[in-house]
Amino acid sequence: MEIEVRSVPGAAIIAAKGRLDAVTVTVFESELTGLLSGGPSRLIVNLTDLEYISSAGLRAILACSKKLQAKQGRLILVGLRGMVEEVFRMAGFLELLPVAATEAEALSKS
Amino acid sequence: MPEPLILNMTLPAELDNLDRFIEAAAALARRFGFDEAKVLKIELALEEAIVNIIRHAYAGAKGPVNLTGRAEMDQSLVIEISDQGQPFNLLALPEPDLTSDLARRPIGGLGVHFIRRIADQVRYERKSDRNVLTLVFHRNPLGQDGLSE
Numbered sequence: 001m002e003i004e005v006r007s008v009p010g011a012a013i014i015a016a017k018g019r020l021d022a023v024t025v026t027v028f029e030s031e032l033t034g035l036l037s038g039g040p041s042r043l044i045v046n047l048t049d050l051e052y053i054s055s056a057g058l059r060a061i062l063a064c065s066k067k068l069q070a071k072q073g074r075l076i077l078v079g080l081r082g083m084v085e086e087v088f089r090m091a092g093f094l095e096l097l098p099v100a101a102t103e104a105e106a107l108s109k110s
Numbered sequence: 111m112p113e114p115l116i117l118n119m120t121l122p123a124e125l126d127n128l129d130r131f132i133e134a135a136a137a138l139a140r141r142f143g144f145d146e147a148k149v150l151k152i153e154l155a156l157e158e159a160i161v162n163i164i165r166h167a168y169a170g171a172k173g174p175v176n177l178t179g180r181a182e183m184d185q186s187l188v189i190e191i192s193d194q195g196q197p198f199n200l201l202a203l204p205e206p207d208l209t210s211d212l213a214r215r216p217i218g219g220l221g222v223h224f225i226r227r228i229a230d231q232v233r234y235e236r237k238s239d240r241n242v243l244t245l246v247f248h249r250n251p252l253g254q255d256g257l258s259e
Contacts, residue, residue: 022161023125023128055220055224083154087154091223
């Protein structure tokens, strides 16, 4: 898995590429923790190039969303497709977390 | 002659071996004729099963995981995952909460849910000192690819 982290005005962005599983989730989680410490009000998780995700990745995203919400922030999912989108649907996360098609759309969400 | 559609591998129950199990099962599923979308879902079911063995059946102890796979009547792919850890029936776990709001949504319990949703049949047996989980994937499942409600 490859992870890219960026900052734009008003948001932090993390993009994951490849496979987010029980092994690679440790790297993803530590990047999320690093981003949270910066206190962003909005965290965009871009999964456009993610091929595979398991419950380990969902757990990390859910935990991060809860922490952000407790500080009046929010986590927004971008680029869900294929198997990854289906896993989010099976988990009931599409009704739980805000989803945007693109980063630009996520940035414009209030 | 084509390679027989049979898989049988045993490795220590460690996360470091997860990729080897997944790759072997994915290769078998492809040879069986499943498309990539289906293969990825089978990989997911298998990962969740093996991670549960490592975390719950062995719970920090060491031991083997045996993975077997075979085609049945050319209609189904049967994957069996067994371990020698403490008795652990993941099918006895309650269904996860999929509806409460963000603050109340529990973290965890999704792995078993995915296994149930993806496999067309799931069976747990305790055979002498082993936990045996059998996942069956049909070539032409009734309903929508095993994802129907």
